[in-house]
Amino acid sequence: MDKYVEVLSTYSYEHSRREVPRAFLPEVGLGRDTRMISIPERLLLGPGPGNAPPEVLEAMGKPMLGHLDPVFLQLMDGVRDKLRKLFQTQNEMTLAMSGTGSAGMETLFVNLVEPGDKVLICVNGVFGTRMTDVAARCGTEVHKLEIPWGQVFEVDAIVEEAKKVKPVLTALVHAETSTGAGQLLEGLAQPLHELGSMLVVDCVTSLGGMPVKIDEWEIDAAYSGTQKCLSCSPGLSPVTLGARAVERMEQRKSKVQSWYLDLNMIRNYWGQERFYHHTAPIHMLYGLDAALDVIGREGLDARFARHREAHETLKAALEPMGLQYVSQEGYHLPMLNAVSIPEGMEDAAVRGRLLNEFGIEIGGGLGAFKGKAWRIGLMGYNARTDVVERLVDALKQVLA
Amino acid sequence: MDKYVEVLSTYSYEHSRREVPRAFLPEVGLGRDTRMISIPERLLLGPGPGNAPPEVLEAMGKPMLGHLDPVFLQLMDGVRDKLRKLFQTQNEMTLAMSGTGSAGMETLFVNLVEPGDKVLICVNGVFGTRMTDVAARCGTEVHKLEIPWGQVFEVDAIVEEAKKVKPVLTALVHAETSTGAGQLLEGLAQPLHELGSMLVVDCVTSLGGMPVKIDEWEIDAAYSGTQKCLSCSPGLSPVTLGARAVERMEQRKSKVQSWYLDLNMIRNYWGQERFYHHTAPIHMLYGLDAALDVIGREGLDARFARHREAHETLKAALEPMGLQYVSQEGYHLPMLNAVSIPEGMEDAAVRGRLLNEFGIEIGGGLGAFKGKAWRIGLMGYNARTDVVERLVDALKQVLA
Numbered sequence: 001m002d003k004y005v006e007v008l009s010t011y012s013y014e015h016s017r018r019e020v021p022r023a024f025l026p027e028v029g030l031g032r033d034t035r036m037i038s039i040p041e042r043l044l045l046g047p048g049p050g051n052a053p054p055e056v057l058e059a060m061g062k063p064m065l066g067h068l069d070p071v072f073l074q075l076m077d078g079v080r081d082k083l084r085k086l087f088q089t090q091n092e093m094t095l096a097m098s099g100t101g102s103a104g105m106e107t108l109f110v111n112l113v114e115p116g117d118k119v120l121i122c123v124n125g126v127f128g129t130r131m132t133d134v135a136a137r138c139g140t141e142v143h144k145l146e147i148p149w150g151q152v153f154e155v156d157a158i159v160e161e162a163k164k165v166k167p168v169l170t171a172l173v174h175a176e177t178s179t180g181a182g183q184l185l186e187g188l189a190q191p192l193h194e195l196g197s198m199l200v201v202d203c204v205t206s207l208g209g210m211p212v213k214i215d216e217w218e219i220d221a222a223y224s225g226t227q228k229c230l231s232c233s234p235g236l237s238p239v240t241l242g243a244r245a246v247e248r249m250e251q252r253k254s255k256v257q258s259w260y261l262d263l264n265m266i267r268n269y270w271g272q273e274r275f276y277h278h279t280a281p282i283h284m285l286y287g288l289d290a291a292l293d294v295i296g297r298e299g300l301d302a303r304f305a306r307h308r309e310a311h312e313t314l315k316a317a318l319e320p321m322g323l324q325y326v327s328q329e330g331y332h333l334p335m336l337n338a339v340s341i342p343e344g345m346e347d348a349a350v351r352g353r354l355l356n357e358f359g360i361e362i363g364g365g366l367g368a369f370k371g372k373a374w375r376i377g378l379m380g381y382n383a384r385t386d387v388v389e390r391l392v393d394a395l396k397q398v399l400a
Numbered sequence: 401m402d403k404y405v406e407v408l409s410t411y412s413y414e415h416s417r418r419e420v421p422r423a424f425l426p427e428v429g430l431g432r433d434t435r436m437i438s439i440p441e442r443l444l445l446g447p448g449p450g451n452a453p454p455e456v457l458e459a460m461g462k463p464m465l466g467h468l469d470p471v472f473l474q475l476m477d478g479v480r481d482k483l484r485k486l487f488q489t490q491n492e493m494t495l496a497m498s499g500t501g502s503a504g505m506e507t508l509f510v511n512l513v514e515p516g517d518k519v520l521i522c523v524n525g526v527f528g529t530r531m532t533d534v535a536a537r538c539g540t541e542v543h544k545l546e547i548p549w550g551q552v553f554e555v556d557a558i559v560e561e562a563k564k565v566k567p568v569l570t571a572l573v574h575a576e577t578s579t580g581a582g583q584l585l586e587g588l589a590q591p592l593h594e595l596g597s598m599l600v601v602d603c604v605t606s607l608g609g610m611p612v613k614i615d616e617w618e619i620d621a622a623y624s625g626t627q628k629c630l631s632c633s634p635g636l637s638p639v640t641l642g643a644r645a646v647e648r649m650e651q652r653k654s655k656v657q658s659w660y661l662d663l664n665m666i667r668n669y670w671g672q673e674r675f676y677h678h679t680a681p682i683h684m685l686y687g688l689d690a691a692l693d694v695i696g697r698e699g700l701d702a703r704f705a706r707h708r709e710a711h712e713t714l715k716a717a718l719e720p721m722g723l724q725y726v727s728q729e730g731y732h733l734p735m736l737n738a739v740s741i742p743e744g745m746e747d748a749a750v751r752g753r754l755l756n757e758f759g760i761e762i763g764g765g766l767g768a769f770k771g772k773a774w775r776i777g778l779m780g781y782n783a784r785t786d787v788v789e790r791l792v793d794a795l796k797q798v799l800a
Binding site for chain 2: 037038039040041042044046048049050051052057058060061062063064065066067069071074075078098099100101102103105106130133134136137138225227233234235255256257258259260261276277278279280281282283284286287289355361366
């Protein structure tokens with residue numbers, strides 16, 4: 001008998017079989033005979049995740065495959081191809097990072113900047129703020145361009161600031177999930193490129209719900225998440241990098257500070273080399289593949305139009321109820337509706353009643369908007385007028 | 401009409417509806433009417449992922465919940481509690497990181513060391529080597545203690561080296577997935593603690609398949625993965641940190657270089673504060689919860705005994721076929737059987753036939769063992785004698 005196995009035997013027979021299972025059995029509200037906590041059906045209208053369509057849930061329950069299985073590699077190739085269409089880009093380096101949207105944010109910073117680099121971050125909400133933190137942890141010199149939360153940036157103001165700072169990278173958020181404001185991106189890249197700066201964009205909440213035109217807008221790198229308008233489960237972060245970003249990556253002098261997020265290695269797994277880096281999250285990729293197929297069958301235009309229609313229906317119902325949008329007029333996101341909480345209404349109580357009595361989740365405010373705003377998400381699968389009607393009915397009863 | 405929505409309309413109606421869906425439809429081997437690539441049933445006997453039990457797949461198909469939903473938070477509490485039992489620890493800071501096992505490795509390094517710190521890494525395979533890379537990217541002074549691949553370390557040799565190096569942290573791998581060697585950990589922590597060093601252990605492949613006794617062995621921090629002996633899908637990394645590691649984390653002078661993996665923030669989401677950090681991977685946590693319940697119902701002792709029995713059955717069948725274990729005699733892991741490829745056998749051809757004719761995946765060699773060894777995983781759900789029989793039957797036909 002192996003020495004090792006022998007030692008293991010000593011360890012594992014210390015407890016009697018009767019004893020261990022009892023101690024190990026779940027205690028927190030899980031019955032012994034229950035397979036898992038009973039998961040209620042919610043209508044998820046917060047800042048994400050939203051509900052996933054049946055196709056995605058079905059895919060997530062499929063049998064396991066190895067991460068180098070030819071069938072799985074074919075699925076990954078399909079995911080890349082479909083992500084390119086969704087990002088409206090030809091970028092070779094388009095793939096899904098094995099982490100949530102915030103891992104995608106960190107991926108771009110750790111790969112594209114080096115200690116001492118100057119970066120310009122536009123801040124008008126939580127996610128711009130988060131970028132300054134991530135960039136600072138990469139040892140960069142962070143310059144902030146700040147405007148009040150809910151406002152959007154003028155292209156000229158960003159370019160003026162970039163002229164002063166001379167950053168290697170300028171970053172901003174396309175769809176600020178914390179405020180519901182949508183940032184125009186057209187015309188921004190060219191002047192930044194002339195100044196020697198890359199343009200990096202957070203598309204976590206925009207991708208799949210409104211146009212994200214990486215190539216036409218000349219965005220150098222962007223990241224997203226799977227749980228917003230893609231209507232997949234959270235856990236992956238689609239990223240895309242153009243020629244300028246890839247060149248920058250290849251010419252860096254220092255190693256990428258994160259091994260897990262090092263695109264120089266990860267590209268060789270997603271590429272034809274198939275070098276093992278880390279084990280790909282198999283079921284998350286099944287889910288993403290299915291979510292992208294659902295989008296493909298609907299078509300991008302139809303999908304974006306559906307988001308706008310749901311948003312307009314919601315807005316038309318909310319404003320007469322005294323619920324005012326907190327983001328800049330004219331720049332409201334279709335998929336994230338942030339409205340101020342009326343005087344006298346108790347934030348948590350209203351959201352609690354919506355959840356417990358109607359099975360509807362809406363989001364509270366984040367950061368500066370905590371306790372002051374509600375965030376109503378109409379994302380992907382949930383961007384529908386019948387969903388809006390169900391929410392408005394419930395809201396009317398709760399706010400009455 | 402919103403200015404923003406107006407601009408969106410211009411963008412999104414550039415293409416006719418007829419055109420976009422066609423262009424967007426999956427092309428890479430996916431039929432237009434297929435929901436997704438057809439996923440074959442494989443018997444996964446490589447280095448992980450292995451097959452997941454039906455309970456896990458069922459859980460992964462459950463409806464979405466919000467990441468702050470009370471029911472989901474209850475599920476997370478259950479996961480923590482069950483992970484503690486699996487790690488055999490009372491550690492408050494026990495949770496699942498939102499990335500694969502390699503993210504867990506990086507989590508411990510970025511949180512526990514600071515630039516300039518001396519670390520001692522024991523290297524006898526791919527994953528020890530990976531730790532040296534991760535540690536170096538944290539700006540540490542890395543000292544390697546190397547022995548041939550497949551060998552295991554003597555406790556005394558590690559302690560002697562630590563006396564010379566005086567590291568703040570000593571790290572090694574419990575179950576080296578690249579070689580199939582199992583490292584004894586008893587008696588190691590105390591002398592290291594006396595020298596002022598923490599002990600960090602990679603338990604990716606061991607957890608759930610053999611005893612991992614964090615408290616009894618006084619391990620300061622450990623990480624694992626979900627796709628090995630837990631028989632869940634890859635995508636989460638269970639970690640546990642004891643008092644010494646938490647104190648070290650709290651007393652660090654510099655910020656953790658990774659925002660995504662910063663435990664000072666993540667602990668406040670898993671703790672009762674429930675501060676939002678990143679969006680938790682909902683379905684991955686459903687899957688992990690179900691996987692831990694399956695383990696709980698079986699009991700740890702029974703599970704470990706099953707792994708040993710499957711291993712012994714396999715070993716008894718392989719050795720007469722001329723397939724020799726590459727790891728040190730007496731220290732063969734039950735869940736990862738690395739055997740040398742006999743002279744004249746073509747690695748890829750044999751694995752290809754097993755996969756294509758028998759639906760069985762086994763793993764190739766990694767690093768120094770590439771082309772020289774096969775890795776046969778008997779992990780979690782697959783650690784069964786009937787599985788071994790199916791593999792041995794197939795192997796006999798292919799090697800005949």
